[in-house]
Amino acid sequence: MMIFDLIGTIGDPLTGPLAGGAGKATLLLSGFIRLLTIAAGIYMMINFILGGIGYISSAGNPEGIQHAWQRIYRSMIGLAIVILSFAFAGLLGLLLYGNATAILSPEITGP
Numbered sequence: 067m068m069i070f071d072l073i074g075t076i077g078d079p080l081t082g083p084l085a086g087g088a089g090k091a092t093l094l095l096s097g098f099i100r101l102l103t104i105a106a107g108i109y110m111m112i113n114f115i116l117g118g119i120g121y122i123s124s125a126g127n128p129e130g131i132q133h134a135w136q137r138i139y140r141s142m143i144g145l146a147i148v149i150l151s152f153a154f155a156g157l158l159g160l161l162l163y164g165n166a167t168a169i170l171s172p173e174i175t176g177p
Contacts, residue, residue: 096171106148113141 117137124130152170159168 103148103152106144110141110145110148113137113144117141 117134120134120137121131124134155169156166159170160166162168
């Protein structure tokens with residue numbers, strides 16, 4: 067078995083999927099939005115877990131319980147904002163362009 071079978075090959079970056087063109091910029095922007103969404107989900111889960119640990123370790127201390135619940139509420143509100151922004155973008159794309167994914171994954175064609 068060759069080493070390239072294990073790690074793959076490296077393509078030419080000048081002719082790759084992100085090389086020039088207006089359509090490639092939307093691909094890059096779409097990937098960046100996807101990355102931010104995943105990061106927001108991971109951040110929410112970490113805050114949710116830390117809030118739960120804070121709630122358990124507060125041992126009946128009202129101030130500790132309040133701080134833990136605030137952390138849990140804030141993480142859930144942040145997740146709701148991310149989900150609702152995707153729903154709003156889909157609804158806006160459906161109303162304006164007749165396609166729910168028109169804003170979420172646009173296709174720009176040009177000369």
